[in-house]
Amino acid sequence: MDFFDSFPVxxxxxxxxxxxxxxLSFRTFAxxxxxxxxxxxxxxxxxxxxxEKLLLNTPWPIxxxxxxILAWIGSRRWQLVLGSIIAFLAIGYFxxxxxxxxxxxxxxxxxxxxxxxxxxxxxxMSRSNRVQTAILPILDMMQTIxxxxxxxxxxxxxxxxxxxxxxxxxxxxxxxxxxxxxxxIREVDKETLEACTSYGATKFQKLKHVQIPxxxxxxxxxVNQTIMMALAMVVIASMIGVRGLGVPxxxxxxxxxxALGLLNGLAIVALAIIFDRITQRYGTRxxxxxxxxxxxx
Amino acid sequence: MNTFKKIILSAVIALGFTSFGGIxxxxxxxxVMADMNWASANLxxxxxxxxLEKGYGCEIExxxxxxxxxxxxxxxxxxxxxAAEQWANAVAIPLAKAVAEGRLxxxxxxxxxGLGEGWWVTPGTLKRHPxxxxxxxxxxxxxxxxxxEDPSKGAFVGCPxxxxxxxxxxxxxxxxxxxxxxxxxxxxxxxxxxxxxxAKAAEGDKNWFGYYWSPTSIIGKYNMQPxxxxxxFAGSENWDGCxxxxxxxxxxxxxxxxxxxxxxxVVTDNFKKTAGKKAxxxxxxxxxxxxxxxxxxxYMADNQADGADTAIEFLKTQEAIWTKWVPSSVAKKIKxxx
Numbered sequence: 001m002d003f004f005d006s007f008p009v010x011x012x013x014x015x016x017x018x019x020x021x022x023x024l025s026f027r028t029f030a031x032x033x034x035x036x037x038x039x040x041x042x043x044x045x046x047x048x049x050x051x052e053k054l055l056l057n058t059p060w061p062i063x064x065x066x067x068x069i070l071a072w073i074g075s076r077r078w079q080l081v082l083g084s085i086i087a088f089l090a091i092g093y094f095x096x097x098x099x100x101x102x103x104x105x106x107x108x109x110x111x112x113x114x115x116x117x118x119x120x121x122x123x124x125m126s127r128s129n130r131v132q133t134a135i136l137p138i139l140d141m142m143q144t145i146x147x148x149x150x151x152x153x154x155x156x157x158x159x160x161x162x163x164x165x166x167x168x169x170x171x172x173x174x175x176x177x178x179x180x181x182x183x184x185i186r187e188v189d190k191e192t193l194e195a196c197t198s199y200g201a202t203k204f205q206k207l208k209h210v211q212i213p214x215x216x217x218x219x220x221x222x223v224n225q226t227i228m229m230a231l232a233m234v235v236i237a238s239m240i241g242v243r244g245l246g247v248p249x250x251x252x253x254x255x256x257x258x259a260l261g262l263l264n265g266l267a268i269v270a271l272a273i274i275f276d277r278i279t280q281r282y283g284t285r286x287x288x289x290x291x292x293x294x295x296x297x
Numbered sequence: 298m299n300t301f302k303k304i305i306l307s308a309v310i311a312l313g314f315t316s317f318g319g320i321x322x323x324x325x326x327x328x329v330m331a332d333m334n335w336a337s338a339n340l341x342x343x344x345x346x347x348x349l350e351k352g353y354g355c356e357i358e359x360x361x362x363x364x365x366x367x368x369x370x371x372x373x374x375x376x377x378x379x380a381a382e383q384w385a386n387a388v389a390i391p392l393a394k395a396v397a398e399g400r401l402x403x404x405x406x407x408x409x410x411g412l413g414e415g416w417w418v419t420p421g422t423l424k425r426h427p428x429x430x431x432x433x434x435x436x437x438x439x440x441x442x443x444x445x446e447d448p449s450k451g452a453f454v455g456c457p458x459x460x461x462x463x464x465x466x467x468x469x470x471x472x473x474x475x476x477x478x479x480x481x482x483x484x485x486x487x488x489x490x491x492x493x494x495x496a497k498a499a500e501g502d503k504n505w506f507g508y509y510w511s512p513t514s515i516i517g518k519y520n521m522q523p524x525x526x527x528x529x530f531a532g533s534e535n536w537d538g539c540x541x542x543x544x545x546x547x548x549x550x551x552x553x554x555x556x557x558x559x560x561x562x563v564v565t566d567n568f569k570k571t572a573g574k575k576a577x578x579x580x581x582x583x584x585x586x587x588x589x590x591x592x593x594x595x596y597m598a599d600n601q602a603d604g605a606d607t608a609i610e611f612l613k614t615q616e617a618i619w620t621k622w623v624p625s626s627v628a629k630k631i632k633x634x635x
Contacts (some may be wrong), residue, residue, distance in 0.1 A: 005561075013455025019601050033502055038445075050448050148489075155493030156500075160485050161445050162452075238458070239487035247458045248483060254365050 030156040034053075041163045044109070048162050052105035056098060062216025064088050064100075071274065075281035080274075087270040094107075096245065098269050101243035103234055103271065110166055114174040115223060121174075123207070132182065139175040147236045155240060160276060165242030172236075173229040180222030184215030186296045218281035224276060231272045308597035325355035329377040329508065331362035335488065336594050337512055341408065341585070343608035345381055346621070347364040350622055351634040352627040355578050357574025364461065368392070370384025371401060371565055378568035379580075381407060382537035386541065392563070404580035405562035411587030414462060414510040415555045416524040419495075422504040423522050432473070435506055437615030450478045454494055457487045461541070465555075468510050468540045472550035478486035483507075494521060510558070512587055514594035526554035582622040589615060609634045609635065 008020070008041050036244025055063065064085055071084045150171060158164040188211050196206050207290045212219075245264045252261030300546025328349065331340040343358055349355040360377055362370075367380055368388045372395050381386035385392055395401040416432055422441070429435050435442075453475060455466035463484075470482045485491040491507075492515055501518035509516060511523075530536070531553035539547040541557075562580050569577060593615075597607045612619060612635055620628045 016600055020599075023601075027500065030497075034501060089505070143611035151489060152493070155489060156497060159445070159497045160490045160494045165619070187552065214421065240490045241484060241486040243484070247486070250457070251463075254363065256366065256369060 001266050007260065026156065028155075034157050037157055037246050040162075041158070044113075044166065045161075045163050048105060048109050048166065051109060052102055055101040055105050060092055060097065066276075071278050075276035076285070077281065080277055080281065081242045084274045084278075085237050087274060091267050091270065094247075094263055094267075096264060099243070099245045099248060099264065100267055101269070102242075103110070103231075103246070106166060106169065106237065106242060106244060107227065107230050107275075108233075110169045110173060111223070111227050113166065114170050114230070115228045116176055117170070118174045118177035118222070118226070119219065122178045122219075123185065123212075124148075125178065125182040126185035126211075135178070138179060142171050147233070149242055151236070160241035162242055165237035168240065169177065169230050169233040169237050172233050172296045176225035176229065177219070177222035180225070181219050184218030184222075185211045187218065188214045189191060198287070217283050217287040220279060220286065224279040224283065227279065228272055231268055231275070234268055300344045323355050325349065325576060326572060327356045327358070328379065328568060328572055329358045329360060329372075330379040330381070331377040332359040332365045333362050333364070333367065333380070333382060336514055336597055336604075337409065338380075339604035339605050340590075340593055340597065340611065341381040342379075342602035343584075344611055344619070345379065345580075345583075346605075346629075347608055347612060347634075348579065348623065349572070349576060351631045352623055353572070353579070355572060355576065364388070365459075366482075368563075370394075371563065375400065375565050375567055378565045378572075379404075380563045383561050383563040384461070385561050386414075386556060389537065389559075391415075392561075400566055402564050402566065402577075403561045404564045404577055405583060406559075407584060408560060408562045408584045409512055409587060409590050410561060412510070412512055412590075413555070413558045414508070416526070417505075417507065417509045417516070417521040418524055419499050419503070420520045420522055421502045421503045422506070425442055425504075431525045433527035436475060436478050436480070437522065438472055442504050444481045444483065447481065449479070451478075452483050452506070452580060454483045454485055454491065454505070456508055457485055457491060462508060464543055465540050467544060468542070468547050468550040469553070472540070472552045495521065511521055512590040512594060514591075514598035517591035517595045518598060526552075528552045528554060531555045579623055579627075583619075584622075587616070589618060 009015075067088060068081050068085050071081045072078075075081075088100075091097060121135070125135050147168060151168060154164045155168055158167070185207075191212070192210060193206060196210050201209070234242075234244055235246040235249050238244060238250055245268050248264045249261055250266070251257065330342050330345060334341055346357045346359060348473070350357050362377065362380065364384055364387055367377065368383060368391070370376060371378075372387060372391055383432045385390075387564075392401065396403060418429070418435070423429065426438075426441065429438070442451040442453070444452035449629050453466075453470065456463040467482060470476070470480070476481070482519060485494055485507075489507070494507070495509065495515055496519070497503075499521070506524075509521065515521065531551045533556070535551045535553055536556045540553065545623055562583070564572075564577070564580065593611050596602065596610060597604075600606075600608065612631065616632075623631070
């Protein structure tokens with residue numbers, strides 16, 4: 001009966017030893033490879049610091065102008081352009097300009113890094129079902145494992161600062177772009193591909209000239225999701241020493257500063273909405289383009 | 298006749314209630330204790346839980362807490378009932394007010410001996426550079442503590458955003474003119490960030506300079522060395538009126554050694570009433586020697602034990618210490634329960 005009443009749990013001492021063993025092996029690993037890894041990520045750090053300084057040292061009207069132009073290029077809608085301008089003016093007026101620029105820098109670099117890593121991974125996944133079955137559970141884990149769990153090994157390896165923050169952000173933000181690249185390429189019409197094959201297109205030609213262009217709207221939806229998720233990680237990244245809008249939010253949490261938390265939270269929301277609308281409009285515009293082409297055919 | 302019955306009945310009921318109340322009093326009642334989110338307070342809360350439950354018959358519920366939120370809640374809502382390790386510097390004025398109004402009571406003025414905040418360096422730093430005797434010496438050599446994002450500057454690791462000590466470090470940073478001397482005040486973001494930066498530096502035997510406090514497992518484990526400020530404490534007017542205030546309320550901070558830390562065990566009026574004099578007496582006597590606390594914290598970290606496990610370990614191995622806190626009859630009950 002005992003067997004049913006109490007779960008056959010691992011003996012406490014061995015459980016402890018087991019945990020210690022994992023910790024110790026990781027510590028040895030961190031000690032051996034920590035410096036090398038840091039050196040590896042050094043260029044990324046330089047780029048990030050450079051971008052942040054650039055954003056901070058550029059006069060604010062120019063930044064707002066650039067954002068307005070980007071909004072126009074992306075969406076071609078004056079409402080969105082006006083909305084972005086007003087949002088950034090409000091952010092500046094409430095004294096959150098510096099933090100917003102720091103956040104903008106890390107979000108930009110994180111998105112670029114995610115695209116650089118995510119699209120090839122997505123393509124790889126779309127080429128083979130076996131790779132897909134192998135990668136999917138990893139993506140599930142990346143999206144659901146509490147971020148505090150991987151903050152510990154990242155801290156041990158890289159210390160505090162921008163690069164570990166960036167990696168923490170990317171672990172959470174990269175899955176959607178991988179998933180949607182995979183999905184987009186897999187969704188490309190079989191008959192279209194057959195036609196390409198009959199014209200003697202090589203695999204690479206098919207990928208470059210047919211599959212990726214046709215999958216672009218879906219891939220873009222992935223980019224959009226990645227940006228959103230990166231913004232959601234701003235506060236977590238601040239917990240390991242990344243400057244930006246997350247820092248005042250952490251301060252607000254520990255001191256119950258309602259207004260401070262709300263203002264900075266809303267600044268993140270504003271950034272998110274602007275980026276979301278711009279990339280979404282851009283995505284639908286590419287799709288429209290495709291729709292017209294289809295009609296012509 | 299009816300009235301007589303009623304009187305008897307009510308007398309019986311009243312008697313019943315009083316005696317019932319008496320039992321409840323003897324059994325100490327239901328107490329909510331703050332289980333703070335750092336190790337020493339976590340351990341103390343769990344030791345208190347065992348002692349008050351097994352020794353005094355209280356019913357203890359632990360709820361997680363942190364310095365500012367817990368104090369605010371105790372001050373505004375009267376719950377939780379006990380904060381075993383309340384660092385008073387951050388909340389000095391509202392605490393004094395609440396104590397004066399009788400809403401909160403200070404049960405113990407020094408629950409841990411030999412504790413304090415300040416600036417620390419890794420032991421390797423001192424070994425390599427024995428000439429760095431005080432903070433003033435260190436401040437002249439930012440190049441020994443290069444900042445990852447700008448190696449031409451020195452990194453001084455301050456407090457995470459939102460901690461009371463963040464303001465103090467920021468103002469001392471200005472008072473010691475550290476920016477001019479080539480230093481950057483680094484915000485580690487969280488307790489994990491601060492601990493991680495120390496652990497990483499100490500594991501790799503690199504130089505590290507920043508804020509921390511004792512007793513903590515990090516200090517004990519990595520043998521971190523306290524830094525003498527090289528200047529005396531510049532008076533409480535400078536400290537309380539300027540250093541701990543936000544930057545805009547502190548125009549002219551003076552260099553100063555860190556104020557002596559005041560740590561209290563704070564209880565609500567409700568605790569004093571429900572738990573009674575005996576429990577208050579226990580809290581008053583309960584003082585952990587600094588080295589014992591550090592040793593327990595290293596045990597906790599090395600074995601990844603939680604507060605409850607470490608509390609049992611403490612009660613089992615440090616009998617000489619805790620049996621002095623309680624009457625021998627109570628100690629017997631606790632020992633029997635282990």
